[in-house]
Amino acid sequence: xxxxxxxxxxxxxxLSSWTESWxxxxxxxxxxxxxxxxxxxxxxxxxxxxxxxxxxxWIAIDLATQDIGVTLIPLPSFFTPNQWLHAIKSSGMQAIxxxxxxxxxxxxxxxxxxxxxxxxxYESMSVLSSIVDQPNLxxxxxxxxxxxxxxxxxxxxxxxxxxxSVAQSLEQALHSxxxxxxxxxxxxxxxxxxxxxxxxxxxxxxxxTCVPLSEVGLHGSSQFDADACMAAIEKYQAESIILLPQxxxxxxxxxxxQDPRLKSLKFVxxxxxxxxxxxxxxxxxxxxxxxEGYGLSECASVVALNTPHNERIGxxxxxxxxxxxxxxxxxxxxxxxxxxxxxxxxxxxLTSNLTSTPSSAECEWLPTGDLGHLDDDGFLYLDGRxxxxxxxxxxxxxxxxxxxxxxxGSGLFRQAMVIGDGQAQLGALLVTAKEGLSDEVIxxxxxxxxxxxxxxxxxxxxxxxxxxxxPNNGLATANGxxxxxxxxxxxxDQIELLYANT
Numbered sequence: 001x002x003x004x005x006x007x008x009x010x011x012x013x014x015l016s017s018w019t020e021s022w023x024x025x026x027x028x029x030x031x032x033x034x035x036x037x038x039x040x041x042x043x044x045x046x047x048x049x050x051x052x053x054x055x056x057x058w059i060a061i062d063l064a065t066q067d068i069g070v071t072l073i074p075l076p077s078f079f080t081p082n083q084w085l086h087a088i089k090s091s092g093m094q095a096i097x098x099x100x101x102x103x104x105x106x107x108x109x110x111x112x113x114x115x116x117x118x119x120x121x122y123e124s125m126s127v128l129s130s131i132v133d134q135p136n137l138x139x140x141x142x143x144x145x146x147x148x149x150x151x152x153x154x155x156x157x158x159x160x161x162x163x164x165s166v167a168q169s170l171e172q173a174l175h176s177x178x179x180x181x182x183x184x185x186x187x188x189x190x191x192x193x194x195x196x197x198x199x200x201x202x203x204x205x206x207x208x209t210c211v212p213l214s215e216v217g218l219h220g221s222s223q224f225d226a227d228a229c230m231a232a233i234e235k236y237q238a239e240s241i242i243l244l245p246q247x248x249x250x251x252x253x254x255x256x257x258q259d260p261r262l263k264s265l266k267f268v269x270x271x272x273x274x275x276x277x278x279x280x281x282x283x284x285x286x287x288x289x290x291x292e293g294y295g296l297s298e299c300a301s302v303v304a305l306n307t308p309h310n311e312r313i314g315x316x317x318x319x320x321x322x323x324x325x326x327x328x329x330x331x332x333x334x335x336x337x338x339x340x341x342x343x344x345x346x347x348x349x350l351t352s353n354l355t356s357t358p359s360s361a362e363c364e365w366l367p368t369g370d371l372g373h374l375d376d377d378g379f380l381y382l383d384g385r386x387x388x389x390x391x392x393x394x395x396x397x398x399x400x401x402x403x404x405x406x407x408x409g410s411g412l413f414r415q416a417m418v419i420g421d422g423q424a425q426l427g428a429l430l431v432t433a434k435e436g437l438s439d440e441v442i443x444x445x446x447x448x449x450x451x452x453x454x455x456x457x458x459x460x461x462x463x464x465x466x467x468x469x470x471p472n473n474g475l476a477t478a479n480g481x482x483x484x485x486x487x488x489x490x491x492x493d494q495i496e497l498l499y500a501n502t
Contacts, residue, residue, distance in 0.1 A: 004203045014202065015056050016209045016236075022056060030057070034064035037115035038095075041123060046094035047071040047137065050119070050189075051084070051103065053212050057118050058188050059198055061097055062142075066160045071137045074144065074189035078220060078471045078478055079153065081106070086152050087145050090344055092137075095123045143344055144191045146297050146477075155344030156297040166300045167199035169320040173307055174204065174240075177266050183238035184210045185218065185229060185247070190478065192271060195301045196293075197242055209236045220472065226250040230261040240267040245275040246414065246480050248283060248290060253411070253433070258287040269293055269305065272479035274382055274401050277314045278409030284313075292316050294382060296368055299323070299335055304380045315379035325380060326365065332386055333372040334365040371399060388484060390421045396456040398426070400484075403457055406449035412437065413445065415469050417482050418459065419495060427461035427498055429491060431468045461498050465491065 008014060008024055015022040022030070034057075038048060048070055050061055065072040073091050075084055084107055087093070097119040098104045101112070109122035137143075141160040145153035182201035186193035188210070201208040213219070217228035224247050233241065243251070248270050255262060268290040270280075275292050283290045293305035294316035303325065306317035319325045324336040371383040384399025391397055400418035407416040407428065414433045420426035430442065442462070450458040465487075469475035475487050488495065 004205070008205055012205075013207050015059060016207055017056050018211045018215065020056065027060065027063075030060040031064045031067055033117070034061050034115070035068045037113055037121055038064065038068060038070055041095055041113065043094050045070060047073055047091050047143070048121075049073040049075050049088065049091075049093045049096040051075040051077065051096060051098045051107075052119050053077070053099075054184055054188050054210050055118065055212070056210055058097075059208070059210060061119070062188075062194070062198075066141050069141075071140050072142050073155075074142070074194070076145070076187060076189040076478060078187075079145070083145075083153050087143075087155065090155055091143050093124075095121060097121055140342075144194075144297050157342040157344055158297075158300050162300045163195050164199060164203075165322050166195050166302055166320070167203045169322040170196055170200040170302060170305070171203040172321060173305060173310075174200070174267065176309065177239075179204055179206050179239045179266055181207050181209060181236065181238050181264075182240045183216065183233060183236050184208065185216045185232075185241045185243060187213060187218070191297050192295065192301050192479075193242055196269065196295075201240075206239075209238065211236075224250050226254040230255060230259065233265065234261040237264040239264055240269070241265065242269045242271070243290075244272040244480050245270055245279065245408075246273075248275065248288075249279055249408075249411075249414070249433070251288070252279065252283050252286065255286060255288070257285070262288060265289055267291065267308075271295060271302070271316075273481055274405055276405045276409035278406075278411075280313055282411075294370075294380065296370075298366060298368075299337070303335055312375070312377070312379040315375070315381045317380065318378050319380060325374070327373055328367070330386075331371045331373070331383065333368045333370045333380070333382075335368060336364050337366050390418070390426070392420060392426070392456065393422055393424045394456065398457050403428070403449060403453055403459055406452055407446065407459070410445040410448055412442065415465075415476075415482070417469070417484060417487055419488065423499060425460035426457065427463070427495070428459045429465050429487065429495075430462055431465050463491075463494055463498055 005024060011023055013021045013023055014027055038044060050058060052058055062072055073087060073093055075087060088107060096104055096109045099119050104122040109124050111123040113121035113123060115121040139159045140157040142158045143155045145155050182197060184193055184197050188194055198208050216232045217225035266289060268288055270290055271293040280290055280292060291306040291311060293302055295302040302320060303323050304317045304319045310318050326334050328334055369386050371386050373381050373383060384401040388400055389397050390400055403418050404416045407413050412433055413430050415431040417429045418426055446459050446462055467473060469482055469487060471478050475483050
C-alpha cells in the first residue's frame with residue numbers, strides 16, 4: 001500500500017481540504033494515531049465501520065486499516081438505518097467512526113474510545129462478551145455494500161491488493177496527462193471515488209482534495225447543485241473529477257461553452273451507469289474533457305475506460321491492463337479474475353459468488369450480468385443488463401437501456417424507464433428535466449428518439465412519473481441505477497391503464 005509514498009517528496013502536499021493540507025509526514029502521523037486507537041480496542045482485529053462525510057480523516061482511517069490488517073466497512077450516508085444494521089450484523093462490525101454520538105448509540109455502539117479526532121470512535125457492547133460473533137474475513141480489507149435492487153445490501157469483500165491493482169492500472173492509463181490535483185465529488189463510501197479517486201491520485205503523486213460533500217454540491221443521495229460543484233472545481237483548480245451520468249447532465253445544463261469555472265479540468269471520468277452518447281458529445285463540444293468508463297464492485301471498481309489517447313465515443317473504453325474481458329455465447333460480459341471476489345453472505349462467513357460454476361477453468365471468469373460486445377479494436381460496449389431484457393409479444397428481445405439512452409440524450413428527461421415485457425409495443429415512464437413541459441414538447445422528444453430506433457424498439461406510449469426515482473424513495477440505487485421491479489410495482493395501475501387505452 002505504501003509503495004506510492006516512496007516517490008513523493010517529503011514536503012509535497014498529498015491531501016488537502018478547505019482548512020488544512022497534509023504532506024507525507026502529516027499523513028503518516030494521522031495513520032499512526034488511528035492505528036493506535038484501533039489496536040487499543042477490546043477486540044483490536046475486529047471489523048470497524050465509518051459513517052461520515054468526506055474528510056481527510058476518512059482517508060487516513062481507510063489507509064490505517066490497511067496498515068494494520070483490520071477490515072473496514074464504509075457505510076453510505078444514504079442507506080436507511082435498517083440497511084446500516086444489516087451491514088453491521090453481517091460483517092461482525094465491533095466499532096464505528098462517526099461524528100454523531102446519537103447515531104452511533106442507535107446503531108449499538110455506546111462506548112467511546114479515547115481516540116482524539118474530528119470523528120469519534122465508538123465500540124459496541126458485544127466487544128465485552130467472551131464470544132464475539134464475527135465472520136472469518138481472511139485477507140479482506142474492505143467490505144463495500146452495494147445498494148443493489150433489494151432492501152438488504154450485498155457486501156462485496158476486497159483485499160488491499162485488489163484495490164491498489166486497479167489504482168495502479170489507472171495510473172498507467174492516465175500517466176501522460178500528468179494530473180496534479182483530483183477533487184473528490186462522490187462520497188468516499190462509494191468504491192469508485194475511493195479507488196479511482198483517492199488511491200489513483202496517490203498512485204499518480206497528485207494532490208487529492210477532499211471537502212464536505214455539500215461544498216461540491218452533493219446533498220443526500222439524489223440532490224446535486226451543479227453550480228456549487230463548478231465553483232468548487234474553480235476554487236480548488238481541480239484537474240480531474242469523477243461524475244455519475246446525471247451529474248454530468250446537470251453540469252452540461254448549467255454551464256456555458258468553454259466555461260471558465262471548468263478550465264482547469266484535464267479529465268472527467270463518468271461511470272456508474274450508461275451515459276447517453278449525445279450527452280458525451282454535447283459535453284465535449286462545450287470543452288468538458290469527459291471520458292466514459294465501466295466497472296463493478298466485484299472487480300474493485302473500474303474495468304475499462306476511455307482516455308484521451310484511446311477513445312471511442314459510445315464505448316466504455318479499452319480494458320485496463322490488469323483485466324481480461326470476454327463475451328459469453330449469450331452476450332454477457334465476463335471478467336477474468338486472478339483473485340476471485342467474494343460476497344459476505346452472513347455472519348457465518350464468506351461465500352464465493354462463483355461456487356456454483358462447474359469447472360475450475362470457468363471459475364476464473366466473473367459473469368457481470370451486463371450484456372455487451374467488443375469491437376475489432378478492443379473497445380468494450382455496453383448493451384444493457386441481462387436481467388432487464390424485454391421480450392415483446394412478437395418475440396423481439398430488447399435491452400431497455402437502448403431506447404432509454406436515446407431518450408435521456410434529448411436533454412428533456414432526467415430519467416426514463418422503458419416498459420413493455422409481453423406487450424406488442426414499448427412504453428416509457430418519464431421524469432422530465434424541467435417542470436412544466438407540455439405534452440407536445442415531451443412527445444417531440446420521444447419522436448426524436450424513435451427516429452433512431454427500429455419500429456419494434458420505438459416508444460409508442462409514455463406517462464410521467466409523479467416523482468424522480470431516487471434512493472430516498474427506494475426506486476433507484478445510489479449510483480442512479482433504476483430499481484425496475486419496484487418502479488413497476490409502484491406504477492402498476494398507471495401502466496395497466498396505459499396499455500388498456502391502446
